[in-house]
Amino acid sequence: MCNFRSIPVFLLVFSSSVFGQHLFSFGVKGGFPLTDSLSDTNFAGIDTDMHVFSGSKNYLIGPTIDLKLPLGLAVEFDALYRPFALTTDTLVLPKNLTRRSSVDIGTMEFPILLKAHILRAPVVKPYVEAGPIFRYVASRVTYLSNRGIALGAGVDFKLLPVRISPEIRYSHWAQDASSPARNVSLPASNQNQAEFLIGLSF
Numbered sequence: 698m699c700n701f702r703s704i705p706v707f708l709l710v711f712s713s714s715v716f717g718q719h720l721f722s723f724g725v726k727g728g729f730p731l732t733d734s735l736s737d738t739n740f741a742g743i744d745t746d747m748h749v750f751s752g753s754k755n756y757l758i759g760p761t762i763d764l765k766l767p768l769g770l771a772v773e774f775d776a777l778y779r780p781f782a783l784t785t786d787t788l789v790l791p792k793n794l795t796r797r798s799s800v801d802i803g804t805m806e807f808p809i810l811l812k813a814h815i816l817r818a819p820v821v822k823p824y825v826e827a828g829p830i831f832r833y834v835a836s837r838v839t840y841l842s843n844r845g846i847a848l849g850a851g852v853d854f855k856l857l858p859v860r861i862s863p864e865i866r867y868s869h870w871a872q873d874a875s876s877p878a879r880n881v882s883l884p885a886s887n888q889n890q891a892e893f894l895i896g897l898s899f
Contacts, residue, residue, distance in 0.1 A: 751782065830845050
C-alpha cells in the first residue's frame with residue numbers, strides 16, 4: 698500500500714539530486730603563470746650584490762567548482778596550489794664569486810569569480826569572469842599580499858562528457874605588508890600577474 702506522506706519527501710530528494718547535477722559541475726584546473734610571482738630585485742651591499750627573483754616550480758593546479766545561474770551566468774570557486782622558488786644570487790666582491798641559494802615557497806590561491814557567457818553558441822561558448830582572489834603563503838614571505846582582484850576570459854566546449862575551459866586570467870594583488878627590517882633582502886610581490894589555465898569538469 699502506498700504511503701502518500703512519503704511522496705513529498707521522495708520528490709524533494711529526487712528533484713534535488715537531479716537538478717543538483719545541472720546546477721553544479723566539479724573538476725580540476727591547472728596551468729602555468731605567464732609572469733613571475735615576485736618582482737626581480739637587486740640589493741647592493743658594501744661588499745656584496747644580491748639578485749633576488751622567482752625561480753622554477755611555476756605551475757598552478759587544484760579543484761574547481763561551478764555553480765550555474767540563469768541567463769548564462771555562473772560562479773566559479775577555485776583552490777589552486779602554486780609553488781615557486783625564492784632564488785638569491787649573491788655576488789661577493791672583490792672576488793667576483795657568485796653564490797646561489799633557493800627556498801621553496803608554497804602558496805594557495807582562492808578566486809571566487811562571476812562568469813558571464815557572452816555568446817550562447819551551441820559548441821564553443823566564450824565567457825568573461827571577474828571577482829576577488831585570496832592567497833595563503835606558507836613560508837617566511839608571509840608579508841606578501843593575501844588579497845586582490847582577478848579578471849579573465851576564455852571559452853567552454855564539450856568533448857564527450859568533459860567540459861574543457863581554456864582561459865587567460867589576470868590578477869592584481871594589493872600592496873604587500875611592510876617587511877621586517879631583518880628581511881630587507883626579500884623582494885616585493887609582483888602586483889600584476891597573468892596565467893594560462895585549462896579547466897576539466899563534469
